[in-house]
Amino acid sequence: MSGVKQPMDSKLLESALSHHTLTRTGFDFRFSPSKCEQCGGKCCVGESGYVFVSVDEMLAIAEFLGLEFESFTQKFVRKVGYKFSLIEKSLPHTNVSNDLACVFFDAGKCGIYSVRPKQCREFPFWDAHRADSLDSQGKESLQQECLGVQF
Secondary structure (H helix, E strand, O other), rough: OOOOOOOOOOHHHHHHHHOOOOOOOOOOEEEOOOHHHHHOHHHHHEOOOEEOHHHHHHHHHHHHHOOHHHHHHHHHEEEEEEEEEEEEEEEOOOOOOEEEOOEEEEEEEEEOOOOHHHHHHOOOOHHOOOOOOOHHHHHHHHHHOOOEOOO
């Protein structure tokens, strides 16, 4: 039947997506998003850091959670200089000081995935990971943090 598009078999589509890799100009690695489910969220846990959010992102997350903006910001956001960051939480059952996670990271999954901040959507394509910013030690460190990164 020429001219008639048949829907792609879901298993075939899933297979095609699992082999899909992303590249961006200025970065000398490929990223395979299919690896995210295997890693357990290494980019969401670790030492203290910042997950910066814009006002628009905070509004979207508050709406997604069914919270008033003020209530959301008081409970989940901290001010860092002139910016805003989501707060962190200690991971349960650990006594290590650097076992922190994004406040919305639970049981290996992001609780706000569909409205996650740009910083999260863009990982690992951050300026600090550009080809001209990473030495061999930085590349090794990035690969240890993210199973989806392939040099």
